[in-house]
Amino acid sequence: MRIVSGMRPTGKLHLGHYFGVIKNWVKLQEEHETFFFVADWHALTTGYKNISALHENIEELMVDWIALGLDPQKSVLFIQSKVKEHAELYLLLGMITPKSWLEWNPTYKDLKYNLLRISDLELMIKNSIRDIVKEVVAKLPYKVEDFELLEEQLVDDMAQSIIKGIFEGYLARDILREINVSKRDFYETDTFGFLGYPVLQAADILIYKAKGVPVGEDQLPHIELTREIARRFNYLYGETFPEPEALLTPTSKLPGTDGRKMSKSYNNAIYFADSKEEVQSKVMKFFTDPQKLRKGDPGRPEICPVFFYHKIFTEEVTVKQIEEDCKKGALGCVDCKRMMFERLEAFLEPIREKRQKAKENIKQIKHAFLDGSHTASKIARQTLEEVRERMNLV
Numbered sequence: 191m192r193i194v195s196g197m198r199p200t201g202k203l204h205l206g207h208y209f210g211v212i213k214n215w216v217k218l219q220e221e222h223e224t225f226f227f228v229a230d231w232h233a234l235t236t237g238y239k240n241i242s243a244l245h246e247n248i249e250e251l252m253v254d255w256i257a258l259g260l261d262p263q264k265s266v267l268f269i270q271s272k273v274k275e276h277a278e279l280y281l282l283l284g285m286i287t288p289k290s291w292l293e294w295n296p297t298y299k300d301l302k303y304n305l306l307r308i309s310d311l312e313l314m315i316k317n318s319i320r321d322i323v324k325e326v327v328a329k330l331p332y333k334v335e336d337f338e339l340l341e342e343q344l345v346d347d348m349a350q351s352i353i354k355g356i357f358e359g360y361l362a363r364d365i366l367r368e369i370n371v372s373k374r375d376f377y378e379t380d381t382f383g384f385l386g387y388p389v390l391q392a393a394d395i396l397i398y399k400a401k402g403v404p405v406g407e408d409q410l411p412h413i414e415l416t417r418e419i420a421r422r423f424n425y426l427y428g429e430t431f432p433e434p435e436a437l438l439t440p441t442s443k444l445p446g447t448d449g450r451k452m453s454k455s456y457n458n459a460i461y462f463a464d465s466k467e468e469v470q471s472k473v474m475k476f477f478t479d480p481q482k483l484r485k486g487d488p489g490r491p492e493i494c495p496v497f498f499y500h501k502i503f504t505e506e507v508t509v510k511q512i513e514e515d516c517k518k519g520a521l522g523c524v525d526c527k528r529m530m531f532e533r534l535e536a537f538l539e540p541i542r543e544k545r546q547k548a549k550e551n552i553k554q555i556k557h558a559f560l561d562g563s564h565t566a567s568k569i570a571r572q573t574l575e576e577v578r579e580r581m582n583l584v
């Protein structure tokens with residue numbers, strides 16, 4: 191089966207990327223015809239202002255992929271922007287994709303919802319300030335001329351300062367967290383590129399006539415949209431694209447050091463680029479069962495992220511022992527973390543070495559990705575010729 195998937199170059203990879211995506215890709219490349227691409231155009235849909243690190247991020251991603259086992263002899267590894275055909279197909283598919291399909295995309299709907307909540311927040315802040323200003327002015331021993339004009343000006347100025355404070359991170363981090371929005375989402379993401387990225391994703395997949403796309407559950411709506419776009423194209427111009435199937439990735443949601451999902455934005459990730467010392471320091475700060483304060487206290491391994499890691503990296507018989515000892519208070523968290531660190535390091539150390547080697551061979555790796563881009567281009571060109579013909583563009 192031909193399989194296509196991509197990853198945005200947004201920084202170094204962490205353990206969550208490996209267990210959520212790459213491990214599965216490495217397995218798939220053994221059994222299928224696989225195309226994996228660095229989605230640099232997609233990185234611009236949200237990060238078009240932060241391009242200074244783009245080159246470095248692409249390189250880091252290539253290095254991580256190779257160190258984690260993706261093999262240019264087994265997979266076509268390439269850079270999206272080196273295969274310009276994606277862009278032409280994106281344009282053509284954009285012509286036939288109803289805008290409403292994109293507006294229903296859950297990521298876009300979330301953005302719109304958050305923007306709405308921010309404007310509610312703005313209104314709430316303004317009303318509160320207005321009440322305070324009125325109260326203060328009423329208590330003044332003299333009458334303020336043109337009070338209404340002054341009030342508006344004051345309310346606007348103060349509200350703007352508070353809102354600016356919120357988005358610059360000085361104030362109310364909890365408010366931002368609660369409404370699940372970041373400064374970037376608010377200011378930068380309401381663009382044509384962001385609205386249209388599912389069409390680019392459809393082009394990325396359909397240009398190779400892929401039959402399978404490995405995705406996490408959150409990506410399912412995008413694959414459904416790709417299928418709908420393929421169906422619409424086939425209906426309008428004749429059978430051209432197969433409808434790709436979503437290959438649901440068997441994910442284990444790896445917790446970060448604070449127990450939440452591992453993510454760069456939560457600052458709770460363990461990176462493959464981290465040194466042994468950095469990993470050790472992160473492991474020793476890991477969140478554990480908050481009810482277990484000292485060694486003698488009975489713990490609850492089932493809610494403890496450290497135990498989650500033991501289940502992945504530690505031998506089964508030791509995991510059972512840890513579970514028992516934790517529950518009866520015979521094991522302290524510090525010792526438990528030290529054991530986990532040893533096992534985790536046994537997994538990370540060889541990858542770190544491969545990373546180092548890959549960095550030293552970066553020229554060859556870049557060549558391999560360029561070769562991959564040529565191979566991908568050849569197939570993409572054939573599909574585009576067919577598409578142009580179907581659309582009377584020849």
Ligand code: SF4
Pocket residue numbers: 478479482489490491494495496497516517521522523524526527
């Ligand atoms: S002993 Fe280990 S499993 Fe139990 S709470 Fe502490 S860190 Fe978690």
